[in-house]
Amino acid sequence: MRVDLFDFDLPPERIALRPARPRDSARLLLVEGEMISDRAILDLPQLLRPQDVLVFNDTKVIPAQLEGRKGEASIGATLHKREGLRGWWAFVRNARRLKSGDRVDFAADVAASVVEKGADGSVLLHFHGEEPVEVLLHRAGTMPLPPYIASKRVVDAQDASDYQTLFAREEGAVAAPTASLHFTERLISALDETGIKRETLTLHVGAGTFLPVKAEDTADHRMHAEWGRVDEATAERLNQARAAGGRLIAVGTTALRLIESAADEDGKVRPFEGDTSIFITPGYRFRAVDGLVTNFHLPRSTLFMLVSALMGLDVMKRAYAHAIDAGYRFYSYGDGSLLLPQPAK
Structure with missing residues (x-):
């Protein structure tokens, strides 16, 4: 149709x-x-x-919205699907600045490496460390409000x-x-x-x-x-x-x-x-x-x-x-x- x-x-x-x-x-x-x-x-x-x-x-x-940097480039990641214990596919703002092997540093000492890029433009991230990824996200992430809300106001504590x-x-x-x-x-x-x-x-x-x-x-x-x-x-x-x-x-x-x-x-x-x-x-x-x-x-x-x-x-x-x-x-x-x-x- x-x-x-x-x-x-x-x-x-x-x-x-x-x-x-x-x-x-x-x-x-x-x-x-x-x-x-x-x-x-x-x-x-x-x-x-x-x-x-x-x-x-x-x-x-989960608080799946992350803001980070790769060198001087600002990187925003919205996780959308788990891949194994430490991997997540993400829709990434400024993805053109990333290539396989690059490190992205997020808030609260949370970091991930780029594994590959998908055919749909999403990026597979592998999170560093031994803590469960959910723990890292609660430390560094924010609630992933839909874009039609997040574009009109700041995500705040009430949204949690x-x-x-x-x-x-x-x-x-x-x-x-x-x-x-x-x-x-x-x-x-x-x-x-x-x-x-x-x-x-x-x-x-x-x-x-x-x-x-x-x-x-x-x-x-x-x-x-x-x-x-x-x-x-x-x-x-x-x-x-x-x-x-x-x-x-x-x-x-x-x-x-x-x-x-x-x-x-x-x-x-x-x-x-x-x-x-x-x-x-x-x-x-x-x-x-x-x-x-x-x-x-x-x-x-x-x-x-x-x-x-x-x-x-x-x-x-x-x-x-x-x-x-x-x-x-x-x-x-x-x-x-x-x-x-x-x-x-």
């Missing part, structure tokens, strides 16, 4: 620079089939069924908690599964009382999620791989819930992509561990996911393509036009939506 079909105009003032406070006070756009209505995140217990399962991503964001979800357990993401940012203990308690179940899986979100689609046709775009895991017990519980009539509602596009990567042609979720580069566009047949809680996404992005695949491009264009007119807040710190497609006949 032509990428320009997924374009729309978004006024800059609709981009949220801080999350709602409290988190669960955010608005929620309900898109059910072709019907669109204005609700609130706290309405979720009434909008879902007792047998439904909310599936969360328990990845934890704001950009982390209630479910964050497994360190390795360089971007948050932002749909989960709306969930609080109060909301979880209300969901529990209604009988709605929840499960967690892990997908370490990479910075590639923010890269623009430069191709003119979706067939020519290549996704960056991200590492994920669905263990055997979780897969079995998801299958049991669905067999009993419950719906699998992914909380975030990351959880959705991992479930669909793990599901077979018959819709059974299998244990999964490894990389996925699944790219979901209109025409995709969903195997296991029945609905999605997600924030509002960028024009021409792979994530807007994904929600358009789930609900239909025309429906999502109408939904986004309504959200813009109604003053919804967009992107990572913005409001949410609940997308429930009509069941397939």
Whole structure:
């Protein structure tokens, strides 16, 4: 499909620079089939069924934004995918100044050497020393806020908690599964009382999620791989819930992509561990996911393509036009939506 079909105009003032406070006070756009209505995140217990399962991503964001120098050259690195114990692929500002073997000195006595450059322009860095790389990053790095926020204000101490979800357990993401940012203990308690179940899986979100689609046709775009895991017990519980009539509602596009990567042609979720580069566009047949809680996404992005695949491009264009007119807040710190497609006949 032509990428320009997924374009729309978004006024800059609709981009949220801080999350709602409290988190669960955010608005929620309900898109059910072709019907669109204005609700609130706290309405979720009434909008879902007792047998439904909310599936969360328990990845934890690491401080993956680094500033350093190679000689006189200023180098900025945004890590996006681990490679072994001490290696990370990174998108690098001023990468043209680097060659294999070069040393880059970051803050707090953290240093790395350039191993190689990838075909996509990213750089493989090998971090020096014996301390775990995560320890080094907590010493020298900052939270990797999306560019549409970081370009408008300074990343500060508040972001260390704001950009982390209630479910964050497994360190390795360089971007948050932002749909989960709306969930609080109060909301979880209300969901529990209604009988709605929840499960967690892990997908370490990479910075590639923010890269623009430069191709003119979706067939020519290549996704960056991200590492994920669905263990055997979780897969079995998801299958049991669905067999009993419950719906699998992914909380975030990351959880959705991992479930669909793990599901077979018959819709059974299998244990999964490894990389996925699944790219979901209109025409995709969903195997296991029945609905999605997600924030509002960028024009021409792979994530807007994904929600358009789930609900239909025309429906999502109408939904986004309504959200813009109604003053919804967009992107990572913005409001949410609940997308429930009509069941397939």
